[in-house]
Amino acid sequence: MLMQLAYVSSVLGVLSASVVKDVKVGDSVTLPCKDHELKDRPVEQLDVQWRLGEQLVSRLYRGQVNYGINYRNRTELPAEGSSRGDFSLIITHTQHGDSGVYQCVIRRKNQEEPLGEVELRVEAPRYPSAVFVKVGEDVVLPCFGRVDWWGPDAELVRWNREDSDQTEVLQWEKGSFYVNPQFADRASLREEGIVQDYLPLVLKNPRQEDKGLYVCLFVKDQKIKQAAKINLTVTDHMTQVRAEFGTSVLLPLHSTSAVSVWFLPDGGNDTVRVCEVEEGQLKCEAEYTHRTVLNNDFLELKNLLLLDSGTFSVMERDSQRTVSVLILQVFRTPPLPSSGKHVVKADFVAVIIITAAFVGIAVTTVMIALQQKRLSQVVKRLRGRGAGSKSHHQDHSDATSSNTVIQLHLPNSHQKMHFSNASNPSE
Structure with missing residues (x-):
């Protein structure tokens, strides 16, 4: 996350911007530096420098860009930006030691004029308060700190263990190592990490007696400062x-x-x-x-x-x-994301079943009504025939006294309906 607090003032007639940026270790950041008065100035005539204190970070000189030893392969000052008066510096893979106030200056006629100033604050990862390791398994205790490369007490890193004897585990000073005999061939410092302000203690084959509170120290502004304090437990x-x-x-x-x-x-x-x-x-x-x-x-x-x-x-x-x-x-096991769909599906099926039942009942009712209508028509027809036979065929009077029985099977029913067409004595 970047936080910018900017104010603008006029310094020697040149626009100067002071900015504060907060980043985490490993982030990329752009340090702004612009002067539109230098727009379209031939790059061969420019001498623009970025400095952190007395340390040279980068320099654009006669069309060529050079970088300081600690910033090579991770900083960029695009030369093409000079045609727009833009001399912003890009730092990739920021390190804890990159923190500080950066100055962007231009040299004109053997004089320096400030173009801008940026304060960069790089937040180191949080240190663990305790580290647990099994006997015999290597362990790394992390530490971040800026090694003072230019002060009189330059290049000092020390790891101590706070116990009754205040044991000094190791010390790295100006390229030479000292390791306590108790930790001989077991404690080391990653030299390549020192340039990147990463100062971890590497402890091989730890023992039960190695447990304790370890402190990381380094030199900053000619003073020894504490960077990390970690309790090591060996089990x-x-x-x-x-x-x-x-x-x-x-x-x-x-x-x-x-x-x-x-x-x-x-x-x-x-x-x-x-x-x-x-x-x-x-x-x-x-x-x-x-x-x-x-x-x-x-x-x-x-x-x-x-x-x-x-x-x-x-x-x-x-x-x-x-x-x-x-x-x-x-x-915690999260609820099944599809459980809601199952509920909706079950409700949908229930609606279909209920609807189908109502449709079945309606169809059955209609069929029964149709059958009853047909039955009524059959009965009327039979009665008509019976009346005609009585008036025109008297010789068959015995037949008219017999019963005509109709059996009707209703759909979806086990009952039989009986209709009798017997001769009515009253007729």
Whole structure:
């Protein structure tokens, strides 16, 4: 994120802009510098420089651009911009040591005139308050700091461990290394990182006795300054677990001695006590009392919360030795994104079924009405025939006294309807 605070003033008749820009390590940034009075000036006649303090960053001189040793391959001063009076400097892959006040100046007749001034503030990544590592596995403790290349105490980087003896782990001064015999062949500094203001301590084959608070120091403005302070924990056993919200997790104790269980939340700086285990008895802090159970050689933590994400460590009370570390990440399973579609689909099917039932009932009703109409017509026709036979065929009077029975099967019904056409004595 870039923040710009700009004001404009007139300096020796030349427009000067002072700007503040905030970036993070690795970002790209453009430092503005423009003077429209220099528009269309032949580039061969220009001598424009960018400086950070006394350090040369870049120089446009007679059409050629040169860069300082710390800015090569990551800065650009486009020469073609000079035709527009634009001398803005582009810095890619910013480093922590790039912070400072940059000046853009032009030399005219052996005199310098300021064109602009930019303050660049590069934010270093946040340091972890604690680092956990298993015995024998290499570890890197990060540190960012600007090494003073030009002061009288130039080029000094030091890593100390704060203990009763204030142990000096290593020191790098003007290209030469000193390493404490306790860390011989195990502690080192990445020399290529020093130029990039990255000053990490690389510790190989760490041991239990290497635990402690490590401090990174460097020279700035002829003073030794602290850049980072990191607590290193070396453990015999380390486990990483991902568990779902609301479930349980088992923390292996790996000790029969009295132990203390501690917790460092993700992004936190301070550890908190969780439980004490001694001779099969469990004593926990209030917030853990109802969620912890001693299960043989494990401490079971139930009903996991998102706030339980972090690092649990088991330390023997007497020896202060860390015997077990559990790095826990608690996650919540998101609802199925298609669940809403299933509900809509089910409702749609229900509507179709109900509609089909109503249609079936309506069709059946219409068919019954049609059958009843046809039946009525048949009955009338039979009665007409019966009357004609009585008046014109007296010799068949026995037949007219017989019954005519019609059976009608209604659709979708198991009942039979009987209609009788018997001779009516009253006729």
